[in-house]
Amino acid sequence: METSRAWLATLRRHGVALSAVVAVVVAAAVWGPGLLLGPEVPVRRVERRDFVQTVVATGRVATPHRTSVGVQLTGTVLRVAVEEGQAVRAGDLLFELESSEMQAAQSQAVLAVRQAQARLRQVRELQAPVAEQALRQAQANLDMARGTLQRNRDLFEKKFIGQAALDDAVRAEQVAQAQARTAQEQLASARPGGSDLAAAQAALAQAEAAAQAAQARLAYTRVRAPVDGTLIARNVEPGDLVQPGKALMVLSPAGVTELVVLIDEKNLHLLRLGQDALASADAYPAERFPAVVSTIDPAVDPQRGSVEVKLRVPRPPSALRQDMTVSVDIEVARRPQALLVAADGVRDPDSAQPWALRVEDGHARRRPLRIGLRSGGWCEVLEGLAAGDAVIPAANGGAVAVREGMRVRVQGAR
Known part of the structure; x- marks a missing residue:
C-alpha cells in the first residue's frame, strides 16, 4: 500500500515536469522565430x-470670353426664337421686338429717297436743258439790243433821232445784258458743280442717310447672334418691355475651350507653358481628353495660396459644357x-x-x-x-x- 502511494506521487511529479516541458516546446515553436528572427x-x-510626375488639380470649363446680348432700343418682345442650351450660328435670330412703328418710319424714309431722286433727275434732265435754251434766247436778245443801240447812236450823231430814242436803245441793251447774265447763272447752277445740282444731290444724300438710319432701327428689332456659340443664359420672354443697357442673353462662343484650375503655389516651380495634361469632366470620369498649359497667372492668391492656370483643349469632347467641374493631371516631368x-x-x-x-x-x-x-x-x-x-x-x-x-x-x- 505504501509502495503504491509512493509510485503515484512519483508519477504526478514527473507528469508536472513533462507538462512544463511540453509547454516550453510549444512556446518555442510559436514564439521562437519571433524572438530569434524578429517580427514579420x-x-x-x-x-x-x-x-511620370504629374500635378493634380481641379477646376472648371471656360471659354476665353462670354458674349452678352441686349437691345439697341426700347421695345416690346414679340417672340423668342431660341432656348437655353441651344447652339446657334452667327446671324441666327435670337428674339424679335414689335416693329410696326419702325416699319412705317422706314417706308417714309424710302419715299423721301424717291422724291429726292426725282428732284435730282429734274435738275439734270429738265432744268439744265431749259436753262441752256434760255441762255441762247437771252444771248440772241442781247445781240439784237446791241445792234439796235449801235444804229441809234449813228442816227443820233446824224441828227435823225432824238435823245429819248437813244436812251430807249441803251436801256433795252442793258436789260438784255442782265437777262443773259441771269440765264447764264441758271445754267451754271444746273450743271455739275452748280448750286441747284449740289442742293439736289445733298437732299438725296440726306434722304438716303435717313433711310439707312430707319433701316438700321428696323433691323435692331430683330436681335441676331453675333458669333457662333451656345446660349447659356436667357433672361427674356415674349411680352417683356426691354431697353438698352441690360444683358438679355449670354452666349458662350464656339472656338477654343479652356480649363481653369487652381494649383497650389508649392507646385508653381514645376509648371511650364506648353506642358501636356490629361483631363476629365467629373460628370464623365472615364472620358479623358488632352489639354495643354496655355497661361500661368503671374499673381498668387494670398487667401488660398494658389495660382490660376489655364489649359487649352484642342479637341474638346462633345459632352463638355461651360462651367463643368474637371480634374486635370498636368505632366511636369518624365x-x-x-x-x-x-x-x-x-x-x-x-x-x-x-x-x-x-x-x-x-x-x-x-x-x-x-x-x-x-x-x-x-x-x-x-x-x-x-x-x-x-x-x-x-x-x-x-x-x-x-x-x-x-x-x-x-x-x-x-
Missing part, C-alpha cells in the same frame, strides 16, 4: 520603370527607367535628409536617401537604394514599431 513586417520593393519606391517607404521626405529602413540580412538598417520626383504615391530614388531592395514602410499595418537594428522578417512585398 510588410515591405515595399524598390523597382525600376518609366515614371524619367525613363527611374528607380522608384512607394512614398510611405521614405521617412522625412520633405526634410534635408530623407531616409529609409532597408532590410539587410534580417535586420532593419537606416539608409540615407537622395530623392527626386514625387507623384502618385511614388518617389524617385537618386541615391541610397537599389532595385529589388526591401524597405519597411513608416506605417506597417499595425505591426510592432520597427527600430533601426532590429531583427525583422519580410512578410510580403509590393
Whole structure:
C-alpha cells in the first residue's frame, strides 16, 4: 500500500515536469522565430520603370470670353426664337421686338429717297436743258439790243433821232445784258458743280442717310447672334418691355475651350507653358481628353495660396459644357527607367535628409536617401537604394514599431 502511494506521487511529479516541458516546446515553436528572427513586417520593393510626375488639380470649363446680348432700343418682345442650351450660328435670330412703328418710319424714309431722286433727275434732265435754251434766247436778245443801240447812236450823231430814242436803245441793251447774265447763272447752277445740282444731290444724300438710319432701327428689332456659340443664359420672354443697357442673353462662343484650375503655389516651380495634361469632366470620369498649359497667372492668391492656370483643349469632347467641374493631371516631368519606391517607404521626405529602413540580412538598417520626383504615391530614388531592395514602410499595418537594428522578417512585398 505504501509502495503504491509512493509510485503515484512519483508519477504526478514527473507528469508536472513533462507538462512544463511540453509547454516550453510549444512556446518555442510559436514564439521562437519571433524572438530569434524578429517580427514579420510588410515591405515595399524598390523597382525600376518609366515614371511620370504629374500635378493634380481641379477646376472648371471656360471659354476665353462670354458674349452678352441686349437691345439697341426700347421695345416690346414679340417672340423668342431660341432656348437655353441651344447652339446657334452667327446671324441666327435670337428674339424679335414689335416693329410696326419702325416699319412705317422706314417706308417714309424710302419715299423721301424717291422724291429726292426725282428732284435730282429734274435738275439734270429738265432744268439744265431749259436753262441752256434760255441762255441762247437771252444771248440772241442781247445781240439784237446791241445792234439796235449801235444804229441809234449813228442816227443820233446824224441828227435823225432824238435823245429819248437813244436812251430807249441803251436801256433795252442793258436789260438784255442782265437777262443773259441771269440765264447764264441758271445754267451754271444746273450743271455739275452748280448750286441747284449740289442742293439736289445733298437732299438725296440726306434722304438716303435717313433711310439707312430707319433701316438700321428696323433691323435692331430683330436681335441676331453675333458669333457662333451656345446660349447659356436667357433672361427674356415674349411680352417683356426691354431697353438698352441690360444683358438679355449670354452666349458662350464656339472656338477654343479652356480649363481653369487652381494649383497650389508649392507646385508653381514645376509648371511650364506648353506642358501636356490629361483631363476629365467629373460628370464623365472615364472620358479623358488632352489639354495643354496655355497661361500661368503671374499673381498668387494670398487667401488660398494658389495660382490660376489655364489649359487649352484642342479637341474638346462633345459632352463638355461651360462651367463643368474637371480634374486635370498636368505632366511636369518624365524619367525613363527611374528607380522608384512607394512614398510611405521614405521617412522625412520633405526634410534635408530623407531616409529609409532597408532590410539587410534580417535586420532593419537606416539608409540615407537622395530623392527626386514625387507623384502618385511614388518617389524617385537618386541615391541610397537599389532595385529589388526591401524597405519597411513608416506605417506597417499595425505591426510592432520597427527600430533601426532590429531583427525583422519580410512578410510580403509590393
